[in-house]
Amino acid sequence: MSKKFLFKKAIILGGSSGLGKEITKKIKGYCKDTYALSSKNIDTSDLKSVKKFIKIQKSTDVLILNSGGPPPKSFFETTEKDWLKYFNQLFLGYCMILKDLKINNNGYIFLISSSIIKEPSDSLIISSSLRLGFSSVLKSLSKTFSSRGVSIINIAPGPFKTKRVKELVKNLSEFEKKLPTKKIGNPSEIGLFVKYILSNKIKYISGSTIYFDGNTLNSFY
Numbered sequence: 001m002s003k004k005f006l007f008k009k010a011i012i013l014g015g016s017s018g019l020g021k022e023i024t025k026k027i028k029g030y031c032k033d034t035y036a037l038s039s040k041n042i043d044t045s046d047l048k049s050v051k052k053f054i055k056i057q058k059s060t061d062v063l064i065l066n067s068g069g070p071p072p073k074s075f076f077e078t079t080e081k082d083w084l085k086y087f088n089q090l091f092l093g094y095c096m097i098l099k100d101l102k103i104n105n106n107g108y109i110f111l112i113s114s115s116i117i118k119e120p121s122d123s124l125i126i127s128s129s130l131r132l133g134f135s136s137v138l139k140s141l142s143k144t145f146s147s148r149g150v151s152i153i154n155i156a157p158g159p160f161k162t163k164r165v166k167e168l169v170k171n172l173s174e175f176e177k178k179l180p181t182k183k184i185g186n187p188s189e190i191g192l193f194v195k196y197i198l199s200n201k202i203k204y205i206s207g208s209t210i211y212f213d214g215n216t217l218n219s220f221y
Contacts, residue, residue: 006201
């Protein structure tokens with residue numbers, strides 16, 4: 001007897017490592033075809049690569065928008081080249097995908113952004129500003145997508161045990177001691193959250209931002 005899948009197709013950008021890899025592992029059993037893509041398959045900082053990707057893939061039921069972040073730099077260290085590269089990678093590339101890649105009715109769009117969209121950092125100014133900008137675009141589009149039953153969820157992680165954190169933190173053990181939970185986040189938790197949403201076909205969480213920050217944020221809202 002053949003297995004019945006909940007979804008025909010899922011596309012995970014940045015699906016070969018880190019949070020994207022964990023999401024891929026957790027949702028594979030619910031999607032007939034799961035495409036875990038790396039920057040070799042699609043580089044959202046390269047608009048030609050984005051257009052080629054859209055032409056090949058055309059549509060999906062589940063879309064995970066996920067990309068590595070810019071290096072830590074202050075505002076005055078950031079060059080025009082930096083701004084243009086990451087504007088494409090974290091904003092324009094995603095906008096092009098949402099505009100031209102069809103998300104099938106009753107599908108899902110997940111954005112992996114960052115908790116710094118709530119509390120910006122002066123050393124991650126490119127990341128916080130562009131991720132916040134695209135989060136706004138996604139929220140603006142959420143009601144349009146809801147008319148076709150497509151749910152949009154913005155996942156905003158804090159510090160998780162990924163290559164990205166290793167680039168930003170020099171001494172991980174000392175860093176963990178200063179965290180409220182005394183430990184860094186486990187990427188599998190993000191995967192389990194996405195799995196829960198998809199496996200239970202949760203539809204009433206949409207247009208929302210979910211913070212996985214380990215209580216590091218000081219904001220109430």
